[in-house]
Amino acid sequence: MIDKSVVLPCEPERAFAIFTAEISRWWPTERRHTDDPASRITLDEAGPFFEEAADGTTVPLGRVRAWEPPARLVLDFYPGTGPLSESVCHTSSPSLRTSITATPSIVPTS
Numbered sequence: 243m244i245d246k247s248v249v250l251p252c253e254p255e256r257a258f259a260i261f262t263a264e265i266s267r268w269w270p271t272e273r274r275h276t277d278d279p280a281s282r283i284t285l286d287e288a289g290p291f292f293e294e295a296a297d298g299t300t301v302p303l304g305r306v307r308a309w310e311p312p313a314r315l316v317l318d319f320y321p322g323t324g325p326l327s328e329s330v331c332h333t334s335s336p337s338l339r340t341s342i343t344a345t346p347s348i349v350p351t352s
Contacts, residue, residue, distance in 0.1 A: 254312035261315065262287075275301040291317060 250257045260268065262285050271279035278295035285291050287309035293301045308316035 258312035258315065261285075262311075275303070285317075291319075 250260070252260075265285050266281075266283045269283050274281050274293060276293055276295035276299045278297070278299070281293050281295045283293050283303070285306065287306055289305050291302070291304040291306055293303055302320075304317050304319040306315070307318055308314055
């Protein structure tokens with residue numbers, strides 16, 4: 243299992259905004275699935291989580307399971323594999339120093 247954490251020196255509201263609204267700015271270009279380094283990554287509270295290239299090519303990356311700004315974000319995350327291989331990533335903002343932890347775990351299919 244992969245467990246990755248980062249502590250941001252900002253308030254939880256700002257960290258949540260950076261992680262969600264500014265996701266295309268920090269998502270590494272070498273990790274883009276459309277082969278378009280200028281693609282747009284969308285993380286929407288209504289559920290969609292995807293990457294879209296300038297030519298319209300769209301790659302689903304997952305879906306939003308919980309959107310509770312600024313304290314909690316839960317994602318099904320399956321880039322390049324599809325929903326049958328999804329994992330769950332959680333973020334939390336317990337204090338003014340915001341910790342974002344991505345702990346992917348395999349979700350059983352039902």
